[in-house]
C-alpha cells in the first residue's frame with residue numbers, strides 16, 4: 001500500500017467510558033489526561049500513515065493543532081474519521097463557530113493528521129500554559 | 136458499618152435511584168448497583184484532587200485564604216463587573232441554581248448552563264416544534280421499539296439500556312438481555328470458527344469488511360423489544376442493537392428527512408441516503424410504523440454536528456409524523472445529572488431555560504447573542520463565576536482565551552483545568568454525597584439527592600457559598616448607593 005505523510009480526515013469528538021470514569025475520579029489525575037489526549041483511528045488509516053499504535057500524531061484544523069497519541073479504534077471500520085474524546089486536547093482543534101445559537105461545532109470538523117513521533121504529547125498544565133499563558 | 140439504600144447517583148442524566156452505599160467510619164467503602172462512573176464518583180470523591188481550602192491568586196500563584204476573605208474578594212469582583220458571566224449549574228442542586236439566578240439578577244450578568252454546549256439546540260427546537268414525551272418508567276413498561284440516535288448510552292449513560300429501555304424488565308415488555316447474550320455467544324462462536332479455519336487452512340490475513348452488517352435483517356422483524364442504533368460510528372451500543380445504521384458524518388438531517396418521506400409512503404428516487412442503502416431505511420421505517428410504542432432517544436451527535444437545531448427539528452417532526460400512525464415519544468439524552476434541573480429552575484425564575492441576560496435589569500433570552508459562548512467569542516464579558524463545571528476543558532480554545540483573561544471565580548469540589556486558571560477558588564461539598572438537594576432526571580422527574588457523609592471540615596455546599604456571596608454583593612452595592620447619595 002502506498003504510504004502517505006498526511007491524511008485528510010473528519011474529526012469527531014465525544015465521550016468514552018474511560019474519560020467518564022477518569023473525570024469522576026478527578027480532572028487533575030493522570031488517568032484523566034491519558035484518557036483524553038488520544039486519538040482513535042481506523043487501522044487502515046494507521047497503515048496508510050505507516051504508524052503503529054501509541055505513536056504520537058499531530059492533528060491540525062483551521063482552528064489549531066495538537067499532538068495526541070494514536071490508538072487503534074475498536075469500532076472500525078470508519079476510514080477517514082478520527083475520534084478524540086472531549087477534553088482540553090480536543091478543544092484546541094474544534095471549531096468555535098456557533099452559527100448564532102450558542103453551540104460550537106464539536107463534531108464533523110475537517111482535519112489533517114500526520115505522524116509526529118518526535119513531538120511530545122503535552123501534559124495538562126503544559127498544554128494550558130502553552131494555550132493561555134496562565135495557570 | 137451502615138448501609139444506605141436507594142441513593143440517587145449524581146453522575147449522569149439517568150439518575151439511577153437504586154444505589155446502595157456502605158459507609159464505614161464516615162467514609163463510603165462500597166458501592167452496589169452503580170456503573171463504573173458511579174463507583175468512580177462515590178469512591179473517589181475524597182481523593183487527592185479535592186480542594187480543601189479557599190484559594191486566592193496572589194502574584195500569579197494560587198494561595199490558601201480564609202473563607203471570609205474569599206467571599207469578600209468574589210463579591211467585589213462580581214459587584215464591580217459590568218457584564219459578568221455566571222456559568223455551570225448542571226452538576227449542582229436546583230436549590231443552588233435558584234440562588235445563582237438571584238445573584239445573576241443582582242449583578243446584571245448573563246447566566247447560562249452547560250446545556251448551551253450539549254442540548255441547547257434541542258431546547259430551541261422544542262420551543263419551535265413541541266415535544267411528545269413521557270417518563271422513563273412508561274418506556275420501561277411499554278416501549279417495544281427503542282432507537283438511540285447520535286448517542287452512545289453504553290459510554291455516557293451506562294445503565295440506561297438496562298434500567299429503562301431494551302434490557303429492562305417491564306410490565307408489558309420483556310427484557311431482551313437474554314436474546315442479546317445468545318447473539319453475542321453465537322457471534323463469538325462464529326468468530327472463533329472463522330479464525331480457526333483461517334489459521335488451519337487459509338493462512339489469510341483477517342479482512343476488515345466495510346459493508347454494513349445486516350443486509351437482510353432477520354432481527355428487526357422478530358417480535359419483542361427491538362433496539363436500533365443510528366450513529367456515525369459503530370459504538371459499543373451499536374453492537375448491542377438489533378439493527379445498526381451507520382450514517383455519514385454531518386448527514387443526519389438528510390437521513391431524518393428521508394425517514395419522514397418513507398413514513399408517508401413516498402418513494403425515494405435515490406439508492407442511498409447519507410451513505411445508507413434505501414432498502415435498509417425502508418426496513419427501519421417499517422419497524423417504526425409497525426411498533427405500538429416507540430421511543431427515540433437522541434444525543435449530542437445530532438446537536439453538535441452540522442444542522443444542529445435543524446437536526447432536532449427534523450427528529451421532532453419525524454416523531455410527530457409517527458404519532459399519526461402509532462404512539463411514539465422522543466427524549467434528549469441529558470448528560471450531567473442535573474442539567475435538566477438547571478433548565479427547569481432557570482425557566483421558573485426567568486422564563487427561559489438557559490442563556491439569560493439580566494444586564495438591562497429584566498431577563499432577555501437570545502441564544503447566539505446572550506449565550507455564554509457567544510459573549511466570550513465577542514470578548515464582551517469582564518468577569519466570570521463558574522459553578523460545578525469545567526469550561527476551560529470543554530470550550531473551544533478561542534472562547535477560553537477570553538474567559539481566563541478576566542477575573543474568574545470557581546466553585547468546585549475538585550481541582551480542574553478551570554480552577555487552575557481561577558483568581559478565587561471555593562471548595563464545595565458534593566451534592567448527592569455530602570449535601571442534599573433536588574435534581575431532575577432527563578424525563579423531568581425531580582428526585583431528592585441524599586447527604587450520606589459529612590463534607591471535609593470547613594467545606595460548604597454550593598448553595599451556601601452562593602448565598603454568602605450574594606449577601607456580600609448586596610452589602611457592597613448598598614454601601615455604594617449610600618455613598619453616592
Ligand code: SF4
Pocket residue numbers: 144145146147148149150151168169170171172173292293294295
Ligand atoms: S447510569 Fe448514570 S445515573 Fe446510573 S449509575 Fe451510571 S452514572 Fe449513575
